[in-house]
Every structure is written in C-alpha cells, then in structure tokens.
Amino acid sequence: MRSRLLLFLITAGLALSFPAQAAAQAPIKVGEINSYSGIGAPFTGPYKAGVEMAVEEINAKGGVLGRKLEVLFRDDKGQPAEAVKHAQELVESEKVALIAGTFLSNVGLAVSDWAKQNKVMFVAAEPLTEALTWSKGHDYVVRLRPNTYEQGRMLAEKAGKMKYVKWATIGPNYEYGKRAWETFRDRLKEMKPAVQVVGEHWPTLGKIEPGPLVTAIMSQNPDALYVSLFGSDWLAFVREAQKRGLFQKTFVVGILLGEPEYIDPLKLEAPEGMLVTGYPWYDIKSPAHQEWVARYTKRGDKPPVLGSLIGYVTYQAVAEGIKKAGSTDRAKLVAAFKGLKVETPIGPITFRAVDGQSTMGAWVGTTKLDAARGVGIMVNHEYIPGEKVLPSDDEVKKLRPGN
C-alpha cells in the first residue's frame, strides 16, 4: 500500500513537472507561407535556404527568449485562397506566434487582410505592391523589400539625368508592371519635362509573344525602353531582342533585372549597359556581407541570390521582433515591429513606425558581362537606402486611409 502511494506521488510529481518544463523549452513556432510551386517557384528555393540558414544560426546562439525558433513551411501554390487556408491552419492548429513570407502581391494582400481581421502579425517578405503598406496598410503588417514606388524612383533619379527623351515601356499587364512604370515615369517627367512616351506594351504574364513585341517596340523608335518584365517572360524577350538588334538601338532601364534571379539564367546572352536595380552580391565590400556570402555559399554550395538574402533578413527581423516584444503576445508583437531596428548583413534597417515598410534599399547599377563567371553582373553600382526614396510620414499618412 505504501509503495503504491509512493508510486502515485512520484507519477503525479512527474506529471506536474513535465508540462511546465516542456513549456519552457517548447519552440516558438513561426508560420511561413510561400509559393514553392506554381509561378513563384523559380524564386522561392533560395529564399527558403536563406530562412533555414537564419534559423539555424539563431538557434545555435540559444534561440529567442530562451526558446528555439521553429519554422513551419507551407506552399500556397501561387493561390491567395490556398494561402488563407494555411494561415488559418498555422494560427488555429499550430498556434504560431506570427506569419511570414509570401512572394506574389495578391497572395501577400490576401494574407495581410486575413492577419488584420484575425489580429495576427504578418511579416511580408517579397511582395512589391505599394498597396500592402499604403492604401491597404494596417498595424498587423510590415514588409521587408523596397516596393515598386521606391525602386521606380531609384531608377528615375539616374535616368532623369540622361539624354533620353523618347521613352517606351514593356511590362506584365497587372498592378506590378503598371505601378513600376507609373512611378518611374512620373518622377522622370518631373525631372525632365521634355520626356515623351511613345509606346506602352503590356503582354500577359507568363504568355509573352516576344518576337512581335520587339518589332513593335523598335517600330516606335524610342531612345530608351523601361522594362518591368521578369522571370521567363524577360528571358524570352531578351533572346528575341538580341537577335533583332533592339539593344544596339535602344537604352534599357530594367527594374529588378540586375538581380541574380533574372540575369544569371541568361548566361552570356544578358544585355550589357542596362540601368537596373539588383543585388551585386559578388561586389559588395562590407566585411559583414562578405562573411555572410561565404557562410551561405559554404552551407548550400551555391552563391546567394537576392531571395536568399531576403529569406535570411526576414527571419532576422522575426527573431528581433519577438525579442523586442519579450513574448509572443500578439499586441506586444505589433508594438514591437513599430520602428523595429534590425542589424543585417547589409547594414542596419528599420521597419518604419508609420507604415511598416522597412528601409532596406536596393543597388542601382549598370550591367556588364563577366566572361569568367559566364553571367551578367552589375558594375558602377550604388546602394540606395529606402529612406532616400520613401515619402515622408505625412505623405504616407494620407496614403493610408484605413489608419
């Protein structure tokens, strides 16, 4: 009888102590939603590698708030409705502290709106639409990458000082392509009122007819062409443009086109002399960044692309945000991300208190072929931080009717 009582006490004691211990050690879960298949698939693989690297490093240093960070990856298949389903599952079933990720703008907006409705923090990584932090912005969303407005302005600041007057544009026929062009064109006209637009071309995303488009553009005789195509559309366009002599006649400005994601697949077919925004990882001198590139290359046996850096920095921000909040309490997380400072491989960035847009910038430079590596690279590049091109707090407040 006594031994049974003893056994009971021991069992009860164990039962009581285990959950407490387990809770102290249970990892902090983060829900990661991204387009690992479908139209975003070519770009999310390196992003995922960046995320995993960041989490490994954070956990090796003891994690966040004494707990390990655990990322649950979900594939949205490029479908907003799928992404919302994952958000529900991650928050309701997995009890994640916050949601991060997304690549496509419409997926980002769908998740952001769900996060607002359910009062869950959402750290958007890659979507570029301005609506995310401005017209549809709210307290529960922040975004890492510089948006279309910022990148368009960065390019316009340089292009406005050039001699070109007659401009044409080609881009995918949805919000990204149109806003990328409008912000660029508006700033260009401000700087150089003589600018005229001689042609606009909006092929369907993923279904470009490159040959006829190149001929159509050349028939309009522009001095310069602004390109917001990307992915396979851009690659096919370049191949036709090279053969039809477009790049010999026309100066090209390309948003994002200096990113390794878009220039590497072209190998030595990449056009030279384009003014682009991008990521010259091979030529960024800061020791912190060089060290990061070495670590990344060693880990996956492949050099980074911009997606790798975005994935890495997104999860640095996630960790810093939770650390600053001191808990995974939703309201505290929201407060913590306001004005959150993060030390990244490319220097410090801040998530602005006014709109949650990070001050991460982009590199603006000119393309050139690197015969040794067999790809196009960026030269004469300059890092333009987000602060330089973002509108002021007062202007932003006018753009955010919801707040």
Next chain:
Amino acid sequence: MSLLLVQLLSGLANAMFLFLIASGLSLIFGVTRIVNFAHGSFYMLAAYFTYSLAATLPLGPGAFYAAALLAALLVAGLGGLVEVLLLRRVYRAPELYQLLLTFALVLVVADAVRFFWGTDNKTGPAAPGLAGSVPIAGQLFPSYDLAVIIFGPLVALGLWLIFHRTRWGILIRAATQDREMVAALGVDQRRLFTGVFVLGSFLAGLGGALQVPRLALTTVMDTTVIVEAFVVVVIGGMGSVWGALLASLLIGVLNAYGVLILPKASIVLMFVVMAVVLIVRPWGLLGRPEIQLRAAGSAVAGERGVPWHPAWLAGAGLILLALPLLLPTFWVWMAVEIFTFALFAASLHLLMGLGGMVSFGHAAYFGLGAYGAALLLELAGWPMPLAFLAAPVVAAAAAAVFGYFSVRLTSIYFAMLTLAFAQIVFAVVHQWDSVTGGDNGVLSVWPPPWLKSPTRYYYWALGFAGAGVVLLRVVAASPFGLALRAVRDHARRAEAVGINIRALQWTAFVVAGFFAGLAGAIFVFLKGSVFPVYTETPMSVQPLVMVLLGGVGAPSGPLIGAAAYKLLDTVITRYTDYWQLGLGAILIALVLAFPRGIAGVLDWRRS
C-alpha cells in the same frame, strides 16, 4: 510596310510551333477521343530533355539538333508507354475518366520536372548555325525563326504523306471519321491507338524541343501551352490536321498584329476569336459534325445510384450538425471549404452527369458569384446577407448570356466555348482595375460580427450549401431532370418526342451557374478576398476532377469527390513539397482501381 512584313514573319514562326503541338493533340483526340491534358507535359519534358542532352552529347555543334530529335523520340516512346500501361486500362470506363487520368499525369510530370531539373528558369543553347539574324526589309530577323517557317510546312507535308500514302495513315483517317466502323472491319484498335499516341506525342515533343533556343524553360510551360493548343485545335476542328494548320496560322499571325493594333486585348484575343469561330461554325473551321457513337450515352456512365436510405441521411445530417462542436477550429474552416466545393461540384454535376455537357469554364460563375457578393458589399454598400443572396443571381445572369451561345454546341466544342467565356470573364475582372481592383483583388470581404465566429459561419455555409445540394437533387429528380438525361442519352430521340433541347440545356446551364455563384459567395466570405485567379482554368478544373473522382454517374459523386479531393490535397501538401506527385499518383491509382469513381464502387457494393 517593312514592319508589317516582319510582323507577318514573326507570326508565321509562332504559328509553326502552335501547329506542331496542336496537330498532335488533334490527332490523338480525333482517333481516341481522349482529351489529353498531358500533351503540354510532353512538350515540357521534351524541352528539358533537349536542354540536358544538348549539354551532354559529345557531338559539338550537332549536339543540339541530335538532342532535339532524341528528346522528341524519347517523349514519343513515353506517350506510347502511357497509352499502353495506363489509358488502355480505362477505355471501357466512361470517356471522361481518361481525362482525369491525363490530368493526374500532368501533376506527376510537373513534379518530376521539379525534382530532376529544379524550379529555376533555364535558357538552353542557341541553335548552332542559326544563332544569328538576317536583314529583311531593313530589319533584323532571327535566322532560326526563318528555318522554323520552312520546317513547319515540311512537317505538314510529311503528315499529309502519312495520311494519304500509307495504309496506317488511311486507317487513322477512317478511325477519325468513324471509329466503330473501322473496328467492325477488323482493324486492331489497340495498335492504332498506341500508334497515334506515339505520333502525337512525338509532334508535341518536337514542338517543345525546338522552342529551347528561343524561350526560357519553366516548370509551368506545360499549362501555358496546353490551353493555347486546345484553342487552336478547336478553332481548326478536332481531328483535322489541316484545320490545326489553318488555325495556327490564324492565331499566330493575329497575335503578331494584335500587339500593334490592340495591345491591351492580347490577354483575350485568342479566346474571342475562338468564341466567334465556334458561334459561327460549331465544329471549327475544318471540323465535321461528330458521329454519335452507337453505344449511346457512353460519354457518361448510366446512373447507378440507389437512393440513400433515410436513416443514413438523418445520421449524416446529425453528424454534420455536431461537427463544429467536435472539430478543432481549423477543421471547421476546412469543412466550410469542403461544403463550398461540394456545392460547386454538384452544380457542375448537373451539367456533366445529367446533361452530359462537360464545362471547362465553370469557374466563371463561381468567380462571378464571389465578385458579385464582394462588390455589392464594398462598392454598393449592401448589407452582407443581401449581397450574399444577390451573388448567385449575378452568376445566373452571366450564365444565361454565355449559356445561350454555349448550348448550341456539343462535346469538346461546348467545353471550349465555356472556357472561352471564362477567359473573357477573367480578362474583364483582371483589367477593370477601377471596379474590381485588378490583380490586387477585392479585400476585406468578411462576414459581419454576428456571423464571424467559425461555428456560426459553419452553420451558415452548411445551411446554404446543403440547401443548394438538396435543390439540385430536386431538380435532378423532376421531369426536367429526366428530360435532361434523355437528351444526354439520345438527343435525336429526345427531340423526336418533343423535347426542346436547347431550351432545356440552356435552363440547366443557368441553374448550374446559379449554384456555382452561391458556392462562390460562401467561398468569398470564408477567404475574405477575391482575385481574378478565381475565374481561371485551374479553378474550373477542380470541380471537374472532383465530379470524376467521386463518380459522374452517382448523385453523391460530387460530394464524395469534393471531400476526398480537398482532404487529400490538404493532407499531402502538409507533409511534402512534392504534393503534385502525391496527388497525381493517388488519382492514377484511384482511376485504375475505381474506373467509375468512388461513389460508383460504393453503390456497386451496396446493390
């Protein structure tokens, strides 16, 4: 002038690629009646094979050409294998099950490509000797494209010789016209089918391989090309290789001039042309009216359902009512999603199962229901219940317009016209930024506070989806439903007894559109937002797959299919990145094991 000439040449080059792909697809359909979704996958595979082979074959400048030919041959062999190992097993099942099988293949091939080649975009080598350009009318024109313009007609000539100078080719022509008669004359159909599959896949492979020097390789090039190929085939007339050639030239050249004249319309140009051609010529430019197969009603299995026992129904109802008390929150949301798709699939089943009318564009009405509810709520400021109830009316109104034209056609032409209308709906919601928000969609479409909790919205969705399914059953059991079946099984006899076929089918189309719209309304308040992708082809394919998976001949088919598909998809996606492979493999296994759908097997066991 020189611009117009160069544009014409560009258009011709594109037309030749369209012809290679479409002629193979048309051949396969003409003889075997299989709507081969996997044709685009063969095209993609050949491109990736060429990419890898060109880099490894030690043939110097000849490597690319050898690689292209070898890739096309490999793909041809693969096509033959697929026919012998998979499709042949389901020829006795209703024809549509072959479509489900090819859809499963699309999924499997897509993930195989992801696995072996990775997801990053690739550019293959230029064609040695044809990498440069030649000046034409003062402009540079790629010499490779010129070579393609010469090569295309040579392929057409080769096909002509096969069809008119060989016994095998003559048999193929005969089978395209009347397959049963050819069989009755003692020709081995199986060998004929395999041969056609090999030839058709070879043409798809050739098209894919020859694109390597021009385009970028992507993991989505299969789905991009397949819709275009179907459009060309249907404009030309299914089964007619010359029709495919004519339609390729039409579409290729029109697209080239389209970017000059109507740059903003490029998103729908092709579909508008198809719609116009089909309305004027219901069997395409060079197609012939189909001969109705003598085994009447073979497109769909005869209905086998024994009505469900009332005790079963009551039990199922009680379980559904109790579910939200038992399930964790996420699974309550999941159940709502399943109800939505069960209703969506049931509405399509009215057309497919009872009417024998397969729609490839049912997402249009689902999407319009969702957009209708969202816009009435946000722009017109209607209260949620009112916007919700108006949504199916919006969808039904659109279905009335599109259905009026669609029901004049039959079989694949009907399916493709519904697809064209869905694409037009997509283009409108995608381009009409000021109202629909374009690609950024309509956000914040949430139910009001009194309906927001998962449990309440569950009962709301259960109530409306349940009512919808019951009403569809009532329609099916009514004289109207019986007449619809009569038309499906033998249109001519039905007409002879005085049934107004078009009016009947038109009504069915509107009713199906109405309930698809209701499903869209349930869905939009579940997800909180609506985007143009809701009206796109993948959304139309989903209910199609569900109906087939569940069993097209059984009344409970769409419900079982929706639940099975959504649960499989959710669980597989949760555990693997290669969800397409998992889902595709399971679908193949299911089709081979249950060639009449899951419900077909259940009914058989009960009876």
